[in-house]
Amino acid sequence: MRVVHLGLGAFHRAHQAWYTQRANDASDGEGWGIAAFTGRSPRAAEVLSAQDAVYTLVERGPGGDLAGVIQTVTSVADGGDVDRWRGAMADPAVAVLTLTVTEAGYRPPSGDLDADLERLRSGAGAFTAPGRIVDGLRARRNAGAGPLAVVSCDNLPHNGAVTSDAVSGLARRLDPALAAWIDAEISFVSTMVDRITPATTDADRETVLRLTGVDDAAPVVTEPFSEWVLSGAFPAGRPGWEAGGAQFVDDVEPFERRKLWLLNAGHSLLAYLGLLRGHATVAEAMADEQCSTALEALWQEARTELPFDDAAVDAALAALRDRFTNARIEHRLAQIATDGSQKLGPRILDPARSRLHAGREPGAAQAGVIAAWILHLLGDRSADPGAEALTARLRQHPDDDAALAAETVAELAPSGDLGSLPDLVREQLGALRATTTFLTTESLRGAH
Missing domain, CATH: 1.10.1040.10 (N-(1-d-carboxylethyl)-l-norvaline Dehydrogenase; domain 2)
Incomplete structure (x- = not known):
């Protein structure tokens, strides 16, 4: 089974990818892989693809550093690569779409949404996060690939509802039948995420080389603390994120x-x-x-x-x-x-x-x-x-x-x-x- 992620960046790689690694490590069955797509810039995908999307995660505590290898990101791509995005979202093996697109990504300017609507009507790819999600869900519906869960991992109250409103609103403007399919087949999961993850520096890359002997161009440095609380349905299944300490509750608010x-x-x-x-x-x-x-x-x-x-x-x-x-x-x-x-x-x-x-x-x-x-x-x-x-x-x-x-x-x-x-x-x-x-x-x- 697979996860698609939109918004490839340091936080995703320190949080959702780390939890998925823990889930895979604890599982006796087949592991989960993540097809990750960038949001604003393709740079992260370019760097990670050169090392097969494998990277080092350093947990930096007051007393020292602990380095581990994360292998759950199985592919990386520019979010603007329309064919790869649609193909990933139309894959019936995909059960979850996770998002880290920043708070602003859910509420782009109305002019940007209007422009995306015209692009979607013409068959071109979208630029905004809601536009890309609608484009991907349309490809999934057309392929008959079945339901999935959309999981927001950004710092927004009621982020599942915010995502649902943004996606469903744009879908209704594009195609009411698509909006009805989304309402029936797609769940929107609310989450609370927490792990301080600063931007990686050249000094961090030098630290990884010293600790591991690996010249990693894309390590992630984060704190030992991590928290993830989720509320919502996963109609097509999910990784066993509990292995990393994730909590599943009735109300995340x-x-x-x-x-x-x-x-x-x-x-x-x-x-x-x-x-x-x-x-x-x-x-x-x-x-x-x-x-x-x-x-x-x-x-x-x-x-x-x-x-x-x-x-x-x-x-x-x-x-x-x-x-x-x-x-x-x-x-x-x-x-x-x-x-x-x-x-x-x-x-x-x-x-x-x-x-x-x-x-x-x-x-x-x-x-x-x-x-x-x-x-x-x-x-x-x-x-x-x-x-x-x-x-x-x-x-x-x-x-x-x-x-x-x-x-x-x-x-x-x-x-x-x-x-x-x-x-x-x-x-x-x-x-x-x-x-x-x-x-x-x-x-x-x-x-x-």
Whole structure:
């Protein structure tokens, strides 16, 4: 049996491919292979194909490195290779399609979806993730290859439902009969995934050569910790991912909230505040008292909204402190800071809404993340296509904290349901300008 994966990158190779390797190692029967396709760039496929898609995974703990070989990726290809993509998706031996296309991949601009719709109508390949999935499912239906499970592995709440909505919506516009087939034959599984996986560096490749004697051009370095919680049906079967510790539950939503509101929200705080204070990695930011104090305050604001008892939350936070202070995992803040316009809603605004619904005000630390993001957008290191229009507007009045706060919160939450959050963001902007002394209005203006 086979898995098809869209979004070949380091996280997939450290997480889903690793779990599948563990499943195969524990199985007495035939193992599962992964046909992996790239998302935005074909580069990963080019590098991996040169070494038969076999690569080294290094688990980097505080005390040392442990290297292992991952052999479950059996083929790699450019996601833009239409014939190979359709052929893989039409294979009746394929039972699962997994996805790591980033948060933004599920909600591409409407113009991109419109363009994909025209390409699909003409028989050409699609560019967006929803478009490629629809194209692949159409090929599967036409081949009579049967049902499968689509499994999102990105940091989105209700990611299975988000995937279903994106795919079914585009399919209905293309062919209502195809949409009906998808509704009847395809399941959409929701998951919570967790494993910190920084971008691989030349130093990592040198480490692998020293540890193994293998000149691996595409190793993956990750932390020892890993978690995967899944909820949904697998109508054509699946690997025995339990062998790697995966959990199958009736409702993944509480686990999503715990991860988004503690780990991911914490990462966003450390990224935006840490970059403003001149840090490069999560561990560096954790060593800065201003960053770590703000992080603890953010966690206290979120913990009251989680459906877990105090002991469970305390254990989760203790694990996060250990993981975030592991200086041997160089998790780059600039990598975490990308696409804040997509990430801050589920990570920061949703727990703030939960506080409001419970009769509490949004927290000052939650507002502080938004304030730090505003200053990040005003600087010269922002990588967020979804915030380009907002950034242009903010740069028209970089000194007016009230306007910056109001405009940003309105952009992130057009419904206007966040109570006093804009006022708190304004206050936090003033505090950040006062405490982050090297960040001046002149430097912000001079960035562009």
